[in-house]
Amino acid sequence: MTFDAIGIAGTGLNVHRKWLDALSDNIANVNTATPPGQGAFREKLLVVSEGADSPGVYVNGVVESRAEGRLVYDPSHPYADEKGYVQYPNVDLGDQMSMLILAQRGYQANAAVVDRAKTAYESALQIGRN
Numbered sequence: 001m002t003f004d005a006i007g008i009a010g011t012g013l014n015v016h017r018k019w020l021d022a023l024s025d026n027i028a029n030v031n032t033a034t035p036p037g038q039g040a041f042r043e044k045l046l047v048v049s050e051g052a053d054s055p056g057v058y059v060n061g062v063v064e065s066r067a068e069g070r071l072v073y074d075p076s077h078p079y080a081d082e083k084g085y086v087q088y089p090n091v092d093l094g095d096q097m098s099m100l101i102l103a104q105r106g107y108q109a110n111a112a113v114v115d116r117a118k119t120a121y122e123s124a125l126q127i128g129r130n
Contacts, residue, residue, distance in 0.1 A: 013111060017107065019046050023100045029091065034087050043065040044063070046061075
């Protein structure tokens with residue numbers, strides 16, 4: 001049971017770490033401009049599912065959002081088209097920061113489970129020695 005708790009929490013740690021990686025990539029590219037129609041950066045999202053053969057959660061992959069980037073009128077930008085528009089990613093910084101907090105708290109919660117399970121396992125070993 002203790003080892004199950006550590007294993008399951010370990011899968012949660014892995015998922016939250018990968019979520020943090022994707023979010024940090026999204027945040028780093030929030031202001032990456034491109035010429036219109038040349039494929040702006042797209043928000044990265046994780047595909048996660050529960051384990052089929054073993055308990056826990058697993059990342060099945062990372063997908064890009066289907067939403068188009070936003071066009072901003074800035075005729076002075078070097079990437080501006082003939083109409084004065086520049087394309088920016090479809091990433092909303094406020095949403096990303098909110099999800100960053102959720103991912104961080106999830107990571108902390110899973111780390112706490114691992115720590116408590118380890119403490120319980122160590123206590124059981126001490127009982128066996130006495």
